[in-house]
Amino acid sequence: MFEKSTWIRLPRNVVVGHGVRESVVEVLDDLHMQGRPLLVTSPTPRAVAADPIAADLEDRGVDPAIVTVETATFDAVETVIATAEAEEANYLVGVGGGKAIDIAKMASERLEMGFLSVPTAASHDGIVSNRGSVPDGNTRHSVAAEPPLAVVADTEILAEAPWELTTAGCADIISNYTAVMDWRLAKRLKDVEYSEYAAALSEMTAEILVDNADLIRPGLEESAWIVTKALMSSGVAMSIAGSSRPASGAEHLFSHQLDRLEPGTALHGHQVGVGSIMTAYLHGGERGFWQDIRTALSSIDAPTTAAELGIDDETVLKALTTCHEIRDRYTILGDGMNERAAREVATKTGVIE
Numbered sequence: 418m419f420e421k422s423t424w425i426r427l428p429r430n431v432v433v434g435h436g437v438r439e440s441v442v443e444v445l446d447d448l449h450m451q452g453r454p455l456l457v458t459s460p461t462p463r464a465v466a467a468d469p470i471a472a473d474l475e476d477r478g479v480d481p482a483i484v485t486v487e488t489a490t491f492d493a494v495e496t497v498i499a500t501a502e503a504e505e506a507n508y509l510v511g512v513g514g515g516k517a518i519d520i521a522k523m524a525s526e527r528l529e530m531g532f533l534s535v536p537t538a539a540s541h542d543g544i545v546s547n548r549g550s551v552p553d554g555n556t557r558h559s560v561a562a563e564p565p566l567a568v569v570a571d572t573e574i575l576a577e578a579p580w581e582l583t584t585a586g587c588a589d590i591i592s593n594y595t596a597v598m599d600w601r602l603a604k605r606l607k608d609v610e611y612s613e614y615a616a617a618l619s620e621m622t623a624e625i626l627v628d629n630a631d632l633i634r635p636g637l638e639e640s641a642w643i644v645t646k647a648l649m650s651s652g653v654a655m656s657i658a659g660s661s662r663p664a665s666g667a668e669h670l671f672s673h674q675l676d677r678l679e680p681g682t683a684l685h686g687h688q689v690g691v692g693s694i695m696t697a698y699l700h701g702g703e704r705g706f707w708q709d710i711r712t713a714l715s716s717i718d719a720p721t722t723a724a725e726l727g728i729d730d731e732t733v734l735k736a737l738t739t740c741h742e743i744r745d746r747y748t749i750l751g752d753g754m755n756e757r758a759a760r761e762v763a764t765k766t767g768v769i770e
């Protein structure tokens with residue numbers, strides 16, 4: 418008997434382009450969303466986009482509340498939930514980088530409220546995904562969360578954000594290559610749930626981004642357009658899979674461990690990019706593939722070494738040898754690397770000296 422079923426939750430409206438920040442009110446009307454929004458943001462994105470959006474809403478007779486969060490923690494999710502209840506909000510609008518959007522989507526899931534995603538940086542592929550990523554002690558959760566009903570991605574805002582945020586987004590996409598390699602390996606060895614459509618979409622997204630690397634340059638609004646479309650496509654792959662597997666393998670475990678060992682030092686996307694060079698090397702397979710990843714990263718100005726991340730060699734080795742413990746996700750790291758093997762991969766790929 419056939420017993421499979423699936424439920425893929427995707428945004429209904431995706432609005433991308435120059436100046437679309439001003440369309441938030443139209444998007445809300447189109448979705449028939451009524452009542453009071455709570456804007457969930459962090460300090461810089463508040464000034465860049467949340468305050469102007471609040472002013473637009475006020476001009477149209479909507480009375481928004483705003484809450485500012487700093488870190489992607491379960492405590493921050495609780496703060497947003499308490500604020501939404503105190504302010505009698507009817508839906509949430511996440512305005513900011515990956516952390517603010519993750520918090521908004523997780524709070525929306527708990528509150529059973531709709532949510533709009535308004536990225537202010539093309540720095541991560543959580544813009545449309547139905548997952549939130551939260552560090553918690555020795556582990557890192559990938560939490561099921563409310564996907565946005567709509568995304569409003571203003572390329573003018575995204576292009577004006579610091580360039581390294583955009584290169585971080587590119588690296589988050591380039592890391593899809595190794596995430597999918599890990600996923601296929603786990604399918605073969607552990608028979609984990611796997612979607613060929615999600616894997617193919619994730620790989621194709623990385624391929625299109627790399628093919629367009631020449632167009633990804635600071636100050637070019639078209640770059641924000643190309644990168645944002647890739648980030649959304651990658652997020653859709655996660656939503657199709659119902660997990661972050663298409664976009665998160667061992668290179669993400671490495672990055673999550675760096676977040677524990679060296680919090681706040683380097684951007685998520687930059688860390689996963691460097692991790693991806695090393696896990697591509699471990700996969701071996703196609704000769705020279707890890708060099709292709711490194712070349713793709715340097716072509717868009719993303720870091721390829723520990724020094725460029727601002728992280729010392731010993732921390733890289735510690736992260737490599739321990740990151741398999743972060744979560745129960747089978748990858749090329751298997752049950753862990755020993756220090757000699759870690760030093761070899763990090764040295765051979767030029768990540769450490």
Ligand SMILES: NC(=O)C1=CN([C@@H]2O[C@H](COP(=O)(O)OP(=O)(O)OC[C@H]3O[C@@H](n4cnc5c(N)ncnc54)[C@H](O)[C@@H]3O)[C@@H](O)[C@H]2O)C=CC1
Pocket residue numbers: 459460461462465489513514515516517519537538540541542543544546547548549550551574575577578579582585589655661684685686
């Ligand atoms: N849920 C998911 O599927 C995914 C979640 N993530 C999560 O997202 C986070 C990484 O996202 P990031 O955006 O790198 O981190 P982030 O949200 O901390 O943003 C990085 C910095 O950029 C600043 N920023 C944002 N927009 C700006 C602008 N327009 N101008 C100036 N500064 C601006 C922020 O204030 C922050 O200081 C991690 O926690 C990661 O785990 C990443 C990928 C997928």
Ligand SMILES: O=C(CO)COP(=O)(O)O
Pocket residue numbers: 542543548549550551557558559589661664665669670
């Ligand atoms: O960053 C992600 C995809 O780019 C997803 O993060 P997780 O590794 O927490 O699932």
Ligand SMILES: [Zn+2]
Pocket residue numbers: 541542589664665669685686689
């Ligand atoms: Zn990521």
